[in-house]
Amino acid sequence: MKERILLIICALGILTTSCSDFLDSKSQDEVIPKTTKDFSELLLGSGYPSPINSHPLALTGYMDDDVDSDLRNSMAGSDLAKGVFPVFTWQSDAERYEGSIMSPELASTPYYxxxxxxxxxxxxLDYIDEAIGTQQEINHIKAEALSVRALLYFWLVNLYGEPYTENPQAAGVPLKLSSSVEEVSVPRVTVERVYERILDDLTEAADLFGTESRVTTDFRINRPTVEILLSRVYLYTGKWKEAVESATEAIRIGGKLADLTAIEKNGAFACVRYSSPEVTWMYGGEGMGFYVENGLNMAKELEEGYGANDRRVDLYYAYDELRGHYYLQKTGTSASGDLGDAPKQAIRLSEAYLNRAEAYVLWDNKVTEALKDLNELRRNRIEGYSDVSISDPVLLLEEIRKERRLELAREGHRWLDxxxxxxxxxxxxxxxxxxxxxxxxxxxxxxxxxxxPLPESVLGVNPALTQNASANTPERKAE
Known part of the structure; x- marks a missing residue:
């Protein structure tokens, strides 16, 4: 077992990415994970989204309708602005630029x-059952690995596969479910099959986590987060009843909404911090802010969506009076307050409320229940808010989706939505x-x-892959 796992570790290149002391040992024997603690550190270093890279969906922040050119910005026409042009204008060769947007340090595509x-x-997952430790520890680590793998596949299939709502039988992404390195050619499976695997992994993870509630002592995924992810995936696949049930469970065990109306103007606040009662998990690196260097800013439609008394304006964003520019404040910090290599993204309980509200309407026009969730979220966001009453399911769905845009802006949801x-x-x-x-x-x-399009570099090493139609679209020109 030692020799096999050592080969796996070397193949993964994790010796340079783990934050664990056991991987820093000089003795070769000491780099072989044996105990559940070893495997836990191995997962943190080589499985969890890296805090030194940008969000895996960072490039979609340049493609959605929440961003547009900042005409007040003198950076227009600069080399930095030109660098995002192919992605911002949806060119078919945008994948060549994914690396610089995704991670300037590593210049790798999100796919890789x-x-x-x-x-x-x-x-x-392949070797944890043989680890030295209690069954409870083994189950917990297995649950973490299944959860993280499911989230990674969710992101992948939503970048490189057609939307489930359009064509679940379209080509998704390859499903690689073991650590063996023998296979070179792994074909794509259908979008539906990828989603089935995601749901299988999340469901098993929820069972293995057991009755665990919100955990704020580390940066590891947990059961409330899994329930939120389940509600998200069920929503994407049209399983409304299941989406409601998972969101309800997340709300039951995951904390509570942060009351932004109780925070002073310019008060110390970060929605991506465990001190926020609604954060269930922090992960990954930099998000999708509005960066003055690229000559881009918040789209007018998004900016105007927030009302005068909406506390998200001053707590989720900072405004540069000199440049007339918004900066995103949805940035995580470590317990000491240092940004450093601490995770900077979060999954929050507000998503569970929005997932459930939307699913209620789509499930059986459950307007009363959906309205309750919508009003609850808004009461915690808008000063002096008075509950709205909407009886038309179509209009209510529009309001819920509008609220989703305002609440989850720049957190990797809009393009997928x-x-x-x-x-x-x-x-x-x-x-x-x-x-x-x-x-x-x-x-x-x-x-x-x-x-x-799939990255050309990937097609070159996996001959079983087929390219997406988007790779063959002509140059997109201004109208």
């Missing part, structure tokens, strides 16, 4: 980075340089670029 993390999860809403048309304005004519680029309804 997520499969590397899946390898880490698989290595733990647009896909499952039917892939509507989007417009981005682009200023090539100061004094030049403003250009408009259009992503048409159900455009092939709603499903990203």
């Amino acid at each position: 980075l997520m499969y590397e993390r899946i390898k880490g999860c698989n290595a733990v 647009l896909r499952r809403y039917g892939m509507p048309s989007i417009k981005h304005t682009w200023l090539p340089g100061e004094g030049l004519t403003l250009q408009t680029f259009v992503l048409k309804a159900k455009d092939p670029m709603y499903t990203l």
Whole structure:
């Protein structure tokens, strides 16, 4: 067993990524995980999303309708702005630029980075049953690995597979479920099959976690988070009843909504911190802020969606008066307050309320129940809020989805939501340089670029893969 696991560790390259002391030992024998503690550290270092990389969906923050050109920004036409142009205008060769957006340090595509993390999860799952430790410890580590693997596959299939709501039988992504390195050619399975695997992993993880409630002592995934993820996946696949049940369980055990109306103006607050009662899990690296260097800013539609008394405006964002620019404050910190290599993203209980509200309406026009969730969230976000009463399910669904956009902005949801809403048309304005004519680029309804091309580098090493239609779309020009 020692020799096999050592080979796996070397193949994964985890010796440079783990934060565990046991992987830093000089003796070769000491790098071989034996105990449950060893495997736990192995998973943290090579399976969990890395805190030194950007969010796996970072590039979608340049593609959705929450971002647009900042015409007040002198960075228009700069080299930095030009660097995001292919992604911002949905060019078919955008995948060439994924690396620089995703992780300037590693220059790797989201596809590559997520499969590397899946390898880490698989290595733990393959050998954890033989580890030295209690059965409870083994079950807990297994639950973590299954949960993280499921989330990674969820992100992958939503980048490189067609939306489940459009064509569940379309090509998804390869399912790699073991740490063996013999296989080179692994074909894509259907989108539906990937989702089935995701649900299998999350369901098993929930069972293995048992009765665990919210955990705020570490950065490890836990059962409340798994229940939120289950409600999300059920929502994406049209399983409304199950989405309601999982969201309800998450709310029961996951904490409570943070009352933003009780926080002073300019008060110390970070929604991505365990001190927030609604954060169930912190993970990964930098998110999808609005960066002045790229000449981009918050889209007017998003900005105007927040009302005058909405506390999310001053607590989720900071405004630069000089540049007229918004900066995102949804950034995590470590317990000591240092940003460092601490996880900077979070899954929050507010998503469970939104998932449940939407599922209630779509399940059986359960307007009363959905309204209760919508009003509960808004009461904790808007000063002086008075409950709304909406009897039309269609109008209520619109309000819930509007609230989802406002609440979860720049957290990796919007692009994926647009896909499952039917892939509507989007417009981005682009200023090539100061004094030049403003250009408009259009992503048409159900455009092939709603499903990203597979990276060419991946196609070269896996001949079993087939490319997406978006790779063959012509250059997108201004209208």
